[in-house]
Amino acid sequence: MPDVVFDRIKQGKLAEVIAAQIRGEIRSGSLALGDRLPPERELIEQLGVSRATVREALMLLEADGFIQVRAGRHGGAYVTSPKLERLATILDVILAVEQTTTDQLLEARSLMEPLAVRLATARADESDFERIQGSIDRAAEHLDAPDIVAEESARFHVLVAESTHNGVISALTATTQQLIYSRAFTAFGTETAATLRAHQRILDAMRARDAEAAVRRMVRHVDAFRVVLDAPRSIELGSET
Numbered sequence: 001m002p003d004v005v006f007d008r009i010k011q012g013k014l015a016e017v018i019a020a021q022i023r024g025e026i027r028s029g030s031l032a033l034g035d036r037l038p039p040e041r042e043l044i045e046q047l048g049v050s051r052a053t054v055r056e057a058l059m060l061l062e063a064d065g066f067i068q069v070r071a072g073r074h075g076g077a078y079v080t081s082p083k084l085e086r087l088a089t090i091l092d093v094i095l096a097v098e099q100t101t102t103d104q105l106l107e108a109r110s111l112m113e114p115l116a117v118r119l120a121t122a123r124a125d126e127s128d129f130e131r132i133q134g135s136i137d138r139a140a141e142h143l144d145a146p147d148i149v150a151e152e153s154a155r156f157h158v159l160v161a162e163s164t165h166n167g168v169i170s171a172l173t174a175t176t177q178q179l180i181y182s183r184a185f186t187a188f189g190t191e192t193a194a195t196l197r198a199h200q201r202i203l204d205a206m207r208a209r210d211a212e213a214a215v216r217r218m219v220r221h222v223d224a225f226r227v228v229l230d231a232p233r234s235i236e237l238g239s240e241t
Contacts, residue, residue, distance in 0.1 A: 015056035037077040120163035121211040128163035
């Protein structure tokens, strides 16, 4: 267990202040993934608060994905990494409150993904290319299963973003992609053969380190997806030479 001592809490809503302090230790690296927090009784003593307050703080951290509370002999609160699904859920609620439309999500995507594919074309290594190809191949093997094609169609864009080796771009793309996927699931399963052709051409341009071709094909593909939402069979998803 790491040697971390927490400050006594004097003001504010105690559970939230405690949770913020522990999150700060995680961000700073004083608490790393897999580390176990001090036992409950030590937290109570260090922080100078009640058991109920400590438990509420731990519940807040667990709900946000920063810790996992385990039972049993080796139980306790362990540091974990918040999942992107959690970020997407929170963002979806915020966007709903702000009355953000799917069109606005797609507009943001149309700006981000060409930038991502340009950077990925320069930075991707062979393992990145293999992961992207694997996603395309899996979709191609299941053209009669729209759910799988839809899943892999969304995953393709996440894998391209991960190939930038920029964690911010990866997280933003994965979150945006999940939100669009949840709102427009059926569109991911339409024009499947054309979608796979577009994905393959984008990947081919990336492998050739041809950033201009990769960007052009991604722009066409993303723009075509927006059309499909209104007229699912009106256009192929990014077919070009």
